[in-house]
Amino acid sequence: MNARRVAFLLPHMRPGGAERAVLNWCKALDRSRFAPMLMLKRAEGAFLEEVPDDVPVIDLGGARAARLPGRIRTMLRGHGVEIAYSATSAMNLALCAAARGTRTKVVISEHTSPRAYLAQAKWPFVRRAVMRRLLPRADALFVPTEAIGAELSDIVPKLPPATVIPNPVVDRIDFCRPRERTADAPLRLVSAGRLVPAKAFDILIDACALLRDRGLAFLLIIHGEGPEEAPLRARTASLGLSHQVLLAGHAADLSQRLAEADLFVLASRREGFGNVLVEAMAAGTPVLAAASDGPRGLIEDGRTGCLVPVDDAAALAAAIIAIAAAPDAAAARAAAAQETAARYDIAASAKALADSFARL
Template identity: 30%
Template sequence: MKKDVKRKRIVFLIGSMRRGGAERVISILANHYAKINWDVDILTLLDSKNDYKLDNRVNVISIAEEGKSRAKQLPTWLTAIRKYISINKPDRVVSFIARINIITLLSCIGLKQKVLISERNDPRADGRSPIIALATRILYPLAGRVVFQTQWAKECFSKRIQQKSLIIPNPINVELETLKPSKKKEIIAVGRLVEQKNHRLLIRAFKVVHDKFPQYKLYIYGEGHLREELTGLIKELEMEQFVFLPGQISNIHQKMAESEMFVLSSNYEGLSNALLEAMSIGLPVVSTDCAGSNELIRDGENGLIVSKESEKKLVDAISHLITDEILREKVSSGAIADSKNFRKEVVLKQWVNTIESL
C-alpha cells in the first residue's frame, strides 16, 4: 500500500488582491501552483477584496481588522502570520512589497522558514519612511531570496542583500489574437490617478499637442484620489471634449489596440505593467525617464524616453510620433520584439525556478 505523499504548500502575503502589478503576479503564481497540485493560500493584510480570477483551489485569507489603523493592526498581523506558519508549516513563503516584507520577516524570526520577498517599486522614490528604509536593510538579509524588478532597485541596497537577490521582470499576459486593432486618433495612458503617475504633466502637455493636432483625444484609464483635481484641470484647460477619465475597465488591452500611442508620465515606477502590455501590442510608446522605463526603452528604437517633468520634451516626443510614420513603425516593431522577453510563460519559469530553488 502506497504511503500518502504530503502535498506541498505555498503562501503569498500582500496587502490586498485589488488591481495592481504585484497582485497580478501573485494571481499568476497562485494559479500555477494550484494547477500543479500544491496547497495555495494568499494572506491579505488590508482587506478581503479580490479583483483577479483565481483557481477555486486558491484560498484567500484576510487577516485584516478593517476600520483599525495600520499601526493598531500590526500586533494582529504579526501574531496571525506567525500562527499560520507554525500550524501550516508551508514549504515556501512569498511576500510582496516593502512593508509587507518587513512584517513577514519579523513574523518568521526563529521559525526556520524559507522566505522569498520581492520589492515592487523604486525604493528611493516611493515615499517610504526612514524607519521602513532602515527596516528593509536590517531584515532583508534574513530572507532566502530577494527579487527585484530592475537593476536600479537592486543597486539601492547593500552588497549583502544584492548577493542573495536576482531580477525578475513583470510578466505580461495579453491575448493578442483576440484584439481588433483599429488605430484611432487617440492617445492612451493607464495608471492610478495618484501623484506618482503625474497625469497633470500629461494633461498639460496634451493641451499643447491638441492645439497643433486638434483631431486627437486623450484617454487616461484608472482610478484614484486625484480624480476631482484632474477633472478640474481638464475643465480649466477647456479640454472636456478631448481628455477623458473613464476609470478602470476590463477590456483595457482592446482600448490599447485601438489607440495610436501609449504615454507613461510617471515620476517613478517599479516596472510599469501597462507600458509592457502596450509594447507587446505594438503601440509606439513615450515614457518619462523613470526607473524601469530607462532600462527597458532604447530611445528611438523601441520607444521614446523624455526627462521627467519636462512638459516641452513630452510635447515634442508625442508630436514627433504623430508626424513621423516611419518612426512609429520602427519603435512599434522594436517594442514587439523586445516584449517577448516578458511573456507570461517566460517570466513564470523564472519565478518558479527561484521559488523552488530556495
C-alpha cells in the same frame, strides 16, 4: 510528492504592477509543484475577481503595522505555509518580523525604486534602520530588474543575493498590428495606472492642454483608480479638457483598450518596471514614456519607443506631435517593441519563479 504551499502577501488586490505579477503567477504556477494562496492586509480590489478558484484568499483584517506580524505568523503556521513571498516594502518588513521562529522560507521582493520610496516615506531614517534590521532575515530576494536589486542591496548591505525573475506580463503576442488610424480621426491616446502622484497624470493632462493649443486633434483615455481622481478631474475641467481627456476607471479588458490606441503614454515620475508598458508593446501599440528607471530599461529610445525627460509637459507634448506626424516610423518602433515584450512571457516567468522557489 505533495505540492508545496506558497503564500503571496500583499496589502490588497487593487490594480497595480506587483498585484498583477502575483495574480499572473497564481494563475500559471504548476499545481503539481506548488499550491498558491493569497494573504492580504485587506481583501479588496478589482483583481480579486480574477483570482483562480483554487487559490484561497486570506484576509488579515487590516491589522495595524504593530499587529500585522502576529496575524501573519498565525496564518503561516495555521496553513502550513512552506514559502512566503511578500511584495511592497511594508509587507516585506511585516513578513520578516512574522516568520522568525517558523519553518517558512521567506522571500522578499521589490517592484519599485527603494531610494525613491524612502525619499517620500515618513521618517525615512527610521524606516531605513528598520529595513536594515529586519530584511536580512529573508532567505531570498526576488526582483524584476538587476537595478532594483542593486539599489536595495546598497541600502540593506546584508541581504541575500538578488534573483531576477522577469515579470509575468503577456501570454500571447499577435504580431499583426490590430488597428490603423484613419487620416481624419483624432489621435487616440491611452494611459493607465494608479491615480497617485508618482504616475504624473497631472503632467500628462498639462501636456494635453499644449496639444490642444497647438491644434492637434486628440482624445486621451486614462484607465485607473486611486486617491488623485478628484484632483485630476478638477485639473481637466479647469483646463477646458473635459471632452478630450477621459478618466475611465479600471478596465478589465485593458489589453484590448491598449490595442485600440494610436499611442500609449506613460508619464510616471517613478516606475520600477512598467508592466502596462510591456502590455502596450505586446499589443503592437507605439509607446512614449518619461525616462524613469523602468521605462529606461524597457525602451530603446528611437528604436522600440520614445523617451522624454520626467516632469516635462512641454517635452511630452512635443514628442506626441512628432509621433503623430510620422506614423510609419511609429509603426516600425512598435513592431520592434513586440520582441521586447516577448521576454516577459507569463508561463516562462512562472517556471523561473517555481524553479527559484524549489531551490529554497
